[in-house]
Amino acid sequence: MEKEYAVQMAASNLRFGPGVTKEVGMDLADMGITRVLVFTDANLKDLSPVQTVLNALEQENISFDLFDRVRVEPTDISMKEAITFAQDGDYQGYVAVGGGSVIDTAKAANLYATYPDDFYAYINAPIGLGKPVPGPVKPLIAIPTTAGTGSETTGVVIMDLTERHAKSGIAHRYLKPILGLVDPENTRSMPPVIAAASGLDVLCHAMESYTAISYHQRPRPERPIYRPAYQGNNPISDMWALKAIELTSEYIVRAYKDSSDDEARENMILASSMAGMGFGNAGVHLCHGMSYPVSGMVKNYRPEGLNLTYPIIPHGMSVILNAPAVFRFTGQACPERHLKIATMMGANVSDNKDAIHMAGDYLADQIIELMRELNIPNGLSAVGYTSEDIPALVDGTLPQHRVTKLSPRPAKAEDLEKLFEDAMTAW
Numbered sequence: 001m002e003k004e005y006a007v008q009m010a011a012s013n014l015r016f017g018p019g020v021t022k023e024v025g026m027d028l029a030d031m032g033i034t035r036v037l038v039f040t041d042a043n044l045k046d047l048s049p050v051q052t053v054l055n056a057l058e059q060e061n062i063s064f065d066l067f068d069r070v071r072v073e074p075t076d077i078s079m080k081e082a083i084t085f086a087q088d089g090d091y092q093g094y095v096a097v098g099g100g101s102v103i104d105t106a107k108a109a110n111l112y113a114t115y116p117d118d119f120y121a122y123i124n125a126p127i128g129l130g131k132p133v134p135g136p137v138k139p140l141i142a143i144p145t146t147a148g149t150g151s152e153t154t155g156v157v158i159m160d161l162t163e164r165h166a167k168s169g170i171a172h173r174y175l176k177p178i179l180g181l182v183d184p185e186n187t188r189s190m191p192p193v194i195a196a197a198s199g200l201d202v203l204c205h206a207m208e209s210y211t212a213i214s215y216h217q218r219p220r221p222e223r224p225i226y227r228p229a230y231q232g233n234n235p236i237s238d239m240w241a242l243k244a245i246e247l248t249s250e251y252i253v254r255a256y257k258d259s260s261d262d263e264a265r266e267n268m269i270l271a272s273s274m275a276g277m278g279f280g281n282a283g284v285h286l287c288h289g290m291s292y293p294v295s296g297m298v299k300n301y302r303p304e305g306l307n308l309t310y311p312i313i314p315h316g317m318s319v320i321l322n323a324p325a326v327f328r329f330t331g332q333a334c335p336e337r338h339l340k341i342a343t344m345m346g347a348n349v350s351d352n353k354d355a356i357h358m359a360g361d362y363l364a365d366q367i368i369e370l371m372r373e374l375n376i377p378n379g380l381s382a383v384g385y386t387s388e389d390i391p392a393l394v395d396g397t398l399p400q401h402r403v404t405k406l407s408p409r410p411a412k413a414e415d416l417e418k419l420f421e422d423a424m425t426a427w
């Protein structure tokens with residue numbers, strides 16, 4: 001195998017500032033677009049971010065339909081409904097106003113409306129066929145309302161495949177939104193549980209991309225087009241990841257405790273896009289890979305403060321619940337990187353000359369401290385899982401090659417069993 005020698009930074013087009021949402025009508029008009037489909041979810045449709053978008057479209061005489069049936073934590077079934085809706089209209093472009101669930105649904109609808117194909121054609125192999133997106137899709141403007149998934153910066157779609165009880169997705173640079181409007185005003189109404197969960201997703205994006213294998217460790221592709229979006233840690237992604245860790249450590253608790261704290265909200269949504277630019281090119285690893293069955297197999301857990309008729313484990317929560325166990329496991333593979341994050345998060349290692357040998361433990365301890373401050377449930381057992389679920393959780397993680405292969409320490413089935421056991425209780 002020839003080792004990779006290059007890394008490609010696929011840039012994202014973002015506009016940041018309080019109030020930029022109201023510019024969306026002018027952006028579309030300037031692109032010559034007169035008819036769009038706006039995506040959101042049932043909870044957000046009456047809130048200020050969506051109302052601001054609809055007013056902005058009316059002001060510029062852009063005709064629109066509103067699809068407000070995005071499922072929070074989208075599934076193949078909910079995606080198909082959105083795709084059919086998009087295929088039935090003659091839209092020149094799309095606007096997504098919401099969290100990752102909404103932005104990802106809009107990306108999928110745009111793809112299948114532009115290049116119809118069998119549903120599994122574009123889904124990542126080995127679950128789907130992993131067919132590359134054939135060409136550019138229609139313009140999508142993404143307006144995040146969480147801080148967040150960074151989905152406005154990535155070419156990634158994640159969904160729950162109901163028959164398989166696991167999440168998978170589609171990943172291709174062509175799916176990147178043409179523009180992300182990153183507006184801190186839009187996260188003002190986020191319920192605290194989502195401020196905590198989506199903020200911890202930011203932290204995990206940054207921590208996992210920074211500790212992923214190096215891009216040099218991957219095989220060199222035959223042609224540049226086969227170079228994946230998730231390339232492993234690299235100097236460009238590192239820069240975004242470290243800044244995102246710094247901002248998240250400083251502002252996440254403030255943003256969680258007080259949604260009127262403008263400085264905290266601004267910095268969290270910036271951190272979200274920064275982490276997105278990092279992981280969108282480097283990738284994530286075990287915390288995310290293990291989170292997919294954790295959310296896919298949800299039992300009865302219903303987070304406080306969410307008005308939903310079905311149980312969910314919010315995405316960021318399903319990721320962070322695995323994080324202490326994962327970083328204790330991966331610490332030995334690149335201890336300097338783990339220790340650097342731990343110290344950025346507040347660990348004091350100055351009087352311990354053996355700290356480097358305990359890097360994973362230091363990082364796990366910092367994460368647990370943050371989980372407690374943000375009222376995250378105490379491990380997988382606190383959201384309904386028992387040891388009996390571990391074989392199924394492992395089975396749901398094993399096919400997530402795209403991310404698990406980026407782990408700096410390879411995790412076989414027996415390692416994953418131990419990791420899930422360790423993740424049952426965090427403190």
Ligand SMILES: NC(=O)c1ccc[n+]([C@@H]2O[C@H](COP(=O)([O-])OP(=O)(O)OC[C@H]3O[C@@H](n4cnc5c(N)ncnc54)[C@H](O)[C@@H]3O)[C@@H](O)[C@H]2O)c1
Nearest residue numbers: 043099100101145146149151154156158186189190198315
């Ligand atoms: N594409 C990517 O790169 C990527 C990355 C990470 C996660 N994801 C996916 O994104 C999804 C999670 O997205 P998320 O964490 O942004 O949350 P979400 O979109 O699932 O929303 C969670 C809840 O918060 C509510 N909400 C969102 N913003 C709000 C606001 N401003 N005010 C009031 N309520 C608000 C929603 O209505 C919903 O009830 C998962 O499906 C995950 O797999 C995608």
